[in-house]
Amino acid sequence: MLRNFDESDLVNNKCSVQGKRSRVNQNRLLEFRVSSEVGHAGQEFLVRSATLWLKADLIRTRENKCRTEIFVFKIISQLPDTITLSSQDFNRAMSEPITLALEESRSGWQKINVTTIVSKWLTDSRTDKLQLLVDCSCCSHWHVHIFNREIDKISNKNRPFLVIHTDPNSAKRVRRRAIDCSADSGNQCCKQRFYVSFKQLGWEDWVIAPPGYYANYCRGDCGHPRTPDTYNNFHTHVIEEVRKTHHLSGMQPCCAPLKFSSMSLIYYGPNLDVIKRDMPKMVVDECGCP
Template sequence: MPRDLTHSPPSVAGSRVNQNRLLEFRAAVESGQVGQEFRVRAATLWLKADVVQRHDAAKCRTTDIFVFKIISNRLPESVTLSSKQFDRVTADPISITLDESNSGWQKIDLTETVRTWLTDSSKEKLRLFVDCSCCSNWHIHLFNTERDKRSSPNRPFLVIHTDPNTAKRVRRRAIDCSVDSGNQCCKQRFYVSFKALGWDDWVIAPQGYYANYCRGDCGHHRTPDTYVTYHTHIIEEVRKTQHLSGMTPCCAPLKFSSMSLIYYGPDSTIIKRDLPKMVVDECGCP
């Protein structure tokens, strides 16, 4: 299924290079997945940059933000590097030009950088150095001071969109609906598109998700060990003995998982929230 993976770097932890704190990301393995086999469709770094005063054309004709990938794993916690040293420990620079008419959240395309990271070294952290040598008129939210709070809505974050069916999944005993499942209780995959709901103007990620639902019949013969509770077992025996057709057991969700949602909040703030019980993982007859 398509996945949107969202990562936020620590706000006050992490290494520093030339006085700037690195942005560090880890690839988290979701429940039910093994390995790190993701085929990245797109990856975007969201970075907040606010104008603090008007641009001085005599000093800078353009204001460019550069993002470098740190390729060395042996840097000390805090280090100052010369130009030659910096070139040896970094790679894959990506840049965008800041525009005073577009102050606020900036989107930087890191698709190729993230593809390489997840393919070659997914167990290692992705460490990024953000540099803007002509940003005296801008405030770049890189969280270089201890006063910055972890919960701040201005923290940089990385959104990764992956292609369908690229992650290996652990097989469960729960039944997924298929041609062979017949009318027995099963989990039906069901994709919800936020664009189709008209929510794409405020939801940043994901573009949609598999909510799933349960369908099928629970009226087949069951052994006592298949009941989730003793109460359900007793009620089922009463139903069969007294032929109470109005007490038909229902195929229902037995296990849920959460999902992360990134969206625009008040005053164009960006909010990331983990919403519980958004995805049906397993269905059964309670």
Template sequence: MDTSLLFIYPLLSYLLLVDCSEIPFQERMLLKALGLNGRPKPVAPGPVPKTLWKIFEKGINADNPCRMEGFQVPGNIVRSYKDQGPLSSNDMSHELLCLKKHLFFDLSVVEKKEKVTLGQLEIKFKHNTYQGQEFQLQLYRPLHMTLKSMRDHKTSRKLLFAQSFRLHHKSLSFNLTKVAQDWTNTKNNMGLILEIFADGNTTMVNHLPSSCEHINSFIHASLLTVSLDPTSCKAPRIKRSTEPSMPTPSNICKKRRLYIDFKDVGWQNWVIAPRGYMANYCHGECPYPLTEMLKGTNHAVLQTLVHSIEPEVTPLPCCAPTKLSPISMLYYDNNDNVVLRHYEDMVVDECGCK
């Protein structure tokens, strides 16, 4: 278990209870546990991809939170990166070339401990237009030069995909897992080159400007990655038979309700969803003798026994979580990327004496 995650729910409780001027250190600890080096401040965030909304709304498979069910790959982090590359100049080297663009995605936020398990490029078009013409798309990976000093030469780039399409496609997707894995080393990240041509066999060749007009509806390209942070993964949960709950006195160790509202801690500007969640906490006494209902560990049972003999020397066991469950969070990171991440041990489900 990642021990840093054990601090999350009490830290959130603390943030809600103390004066804002006293929380910077505690907040830094919490953000670090969430995989962030500071509170994100979105400047020009883009829309949340529908795919990420669907995964978030579906929820987590609590038995295996380190598998991204929406993509059927191992992972607990999904990031959507905006394209930062420029359009090329109008100096087209090919008479049928409608559009040429350099694509660049900054994957420097992927930590060394993460393993990228999926990379998917999506190219979107604004209109669902169809007028019969066909286009050819070619996607290249630069081999030798940085993006800014790249020259157009066949030996300096490698063809990744060549595909024909018509504009009744609103978007095109390409699997770039191996490329994304290489890009986690920033020295290997020289971006991509995208070229779109009018089909040479179409009757529209003699009217190339009008044929290419619809390609101007090209909006943007985005890269989606799924990665696995193994330090946040625990062994698969063992399902236990549920026992009927018995009424307990109010001062006995048990789960108490605690709702965390991200607005109360000043996180509403970068946390997209949820706006808050029921975190809960444990509170109460662990009296002697410990009953089975209090789910005491063997150590706790012995400690209560010693406490009954020497109460001034040995304290009673503490009321603590015995079962926790994960939640998903959608948020903007420090680079305005949209991130979906599964976090374990965020909700207290059961309490006991330890």
């Protein structure tokens, strides 16, 4: 997750939960990695916000009201895949936790602010993965979906995921061979950057991330003289020769998308399940004259 977004660079499977069985004190670790499409740990990302989404379902109300809290620890030491730590060793291996109080009136998906943890991880060249330990106190009347049991792996719809919003100018981008529209483009066929806000579309109640994206579009015309090597296929060349020979203005070729790319969308499904899907052909990357 996931191509790069100008508003949400790292989303869900761009940093995805790994299938390894790493455990600390019987709790399965959440492990996230940066995909090769986005970059790598140690690359300078300016993180604006990072949110860990966890599903916590209330099983039953409780008479004896104790404070129910989720704790999120970052692993800061190299550990074996499976280990049981004493209290002293645990404190040395973990960062200070981020806490979230669970409220019975807010059963379901919980959002935990992990901006500080993720910022340090993405600028730390020593590790390419982020390991988090999730624990919960006074949680006997809750089911927190952290996949400690093998059977839990079947319920992918409840898997934790990470959404990161970065400064689009902070990460190195792959420069595409395309003509972008500018003040000097004139009426030449070019790609116009165009941002679509899901909030303005009225979709913010079901789209989780990103808040929007650069869909882009093509503008300009293709009426300028062209050499044979600039045509994408022989058919277009023939039609253009016919148009010029017979002065058929109605056959004017159009500036159109030549290359698209996908984008990842995280949204609520019909039953309020969280779905992550790579949507094909959502972003115009290149424009040209066929």
